[in-house]
Amino acid sequence: MRAAVMYGAGDVRIEDRPDPEIQQPTDAVVRVVLSCVCGSDLWPYKSMPATGTGRPMGHEFLGVVEETASAVSGVAAGDLVVAPFTYCDNTCDYCARGLHISCRNGGRYGFAGVDGGQGEAVRVPQADGTLVKLPVDADSPLLPSLLTLSDVMGTGHHGAVTAGVERGDSVLVIGDGAVGLCAVIAAKRLGAERIVLMGRHTARTDLGREFGATDVVAERGEEGIARVRELAGGDGVARVIEAVGTLETLQTALASVVDGGTISRLGVPQYEEGPVGASMIMRNITLTGGASPARAYIEELMPDVLDGVIAPGRVFDRTFTLDQAPDAYRAMADRQVLKALITP
């Protein structure tokens, strides 16, 4: 089969790889119908050291089950399914408390002999726990929005949930990438009254307004902080969703949150140390969030996608074929494209 493999920064290639085969009794093989490029794929695309072996890419996909192993009973050949961005058994104690990202039998696509999602097919470990059936046909116009349940929409929702967003709240979303925009959807869905979106790409912030942002702050740094605090009445915002992951955006979050407020981080931190000293303690700031247990949220979010209440698939602004995946990476890295959809 053909699949996207990264060999180092800027070096994504489409190549022939062995067709996935059942290896474990809990496996399924899924023929990919739609996949996409994640913002987090751009970090290795910018910085991965060159390697001779390469790493299969992609962790967001939906497709049709082709084959299931002996212990799989929840899905069957022919089912259209979506996969969360890590696989999981959905039964261990971590999964039981909704932390599927830490599943005892879970893992990541593209590592340890598991295929990536940007390819023609994927061997999915822990298929019963991982895969969720989609009650639509493979040509449904809802597929892009259903694909976001594999990661970005579940991640934005995780940000809103862990930030503690409740009806009537004021929320700041830092970052107008696909995760930030999905966090806007999630905050609105949970009843936030005021949603300030920080970002400076007009096309993206315009989409953010359509998703529910009530205010857009294009300024960064001190100016941006001053503008957010002004919008929040001077004291800062109760709930901040930080969807970028740089030290600067963490500092912006800390300076924009009200005393006693909560910052939920979604972006993979591009720093090891952060300013969590006395000021954070005196102000009772909570730092929470993390990698989303996307699997935990699929059943909750799917009905709203099916009913058209939310349309997170609008974050996909260009479609590439699998052979064009290298172009998709380049276009996203150059910010020509917000989020690239990939068809086999």
Add this chain to the structure above:
Amino acid sequence: MRAAVMYGAGDVRIEDRPDPEIQQPTDAVVRVVLSCVCGSDLWPYKSMPATGTGRPMGHEFLGVVEETASAVSGVAAGDLVVAPFTYCDNTCDYCARGLHISCRNGGRYGFAGVDGGQGEAVRVPQADGTLVKLPVDADSPLLPSLLTLSDVMGTGHHGAVTAGVERGDSVLVIGDGAVGLCAVIAAKRLGAERIVLMGRHTARTDLGREFGATDVVAERGEEGIARVRELAGGDGVARVIEAVGTLETLQTALASVVDGGTISRLGVPQYEEGPVGASMIMRNITLTGGASPARAYIEELMPDVLDGVIAPGRVFDRTFTLDQAPDAYRAMADRQVLKALITP
């Protein structure tokens, strides 16, 4: 009046200062019956640069109201009252949501012309919001425990509340100082089933066991972490209360908490930067806590003190007169004394 004043590291003096007088219509003057030395007083005692003017010390006290200004109606001359460690109006929006530490009209004792608690009397700003009447006589044996409501017991409780301690939980308390020990009391009071106390001063950890600690870990660093994880069944503890404030104890907390768990920090951080990078995100660790809104908790905790359900006053292991306050600092800094009670 006589009062304790710090002029620099290791330099606490008892000196004559002007008797407190009403300055604002919301003031009261309180004659101190009991005060004490806080663990946080030891940081300036170790590191404060020498100064010519000095800083009145102490922020934990109870006493008898001597005089009230025109706008004060909640307390009257003769009332025995306890004061939380910062004053507050108890009516602003921060106080209304329980964050009295950030009160719009609040402040700290010993700063900006406000007396410290380690003296014969204190002018208390925002007396109606700050002072809470004690339904006992001034010679009650409960006074030391009631005094802890001004800070340490309210701080330990804040740790347990923000860590999210619930019935049946496993909790790790890092630090066997007075705050750590009060956190043990608070965790038990909220129903924690297993309470692991990390500390290596046997007299203190013994008291911790009497307060409710089910296990004591005397080891530090890697050894201590391994022991805690072993006690927790290998994965770490769901709730950690960090009651020391060094980078090492934060690292211990991060290494001891289970994925998805919560660390509440109570100790004043002796660091500006902490390790809050990718690992914390991948593990969904929440960092919370902060300076306690002690005023918020007095009404909730006082009945349990009055009923003898909790006896946090047992953290006081030696009594000094005000004139001996310099000895009290020395004894606490040398770890001869856990927490020093001061009588005028």
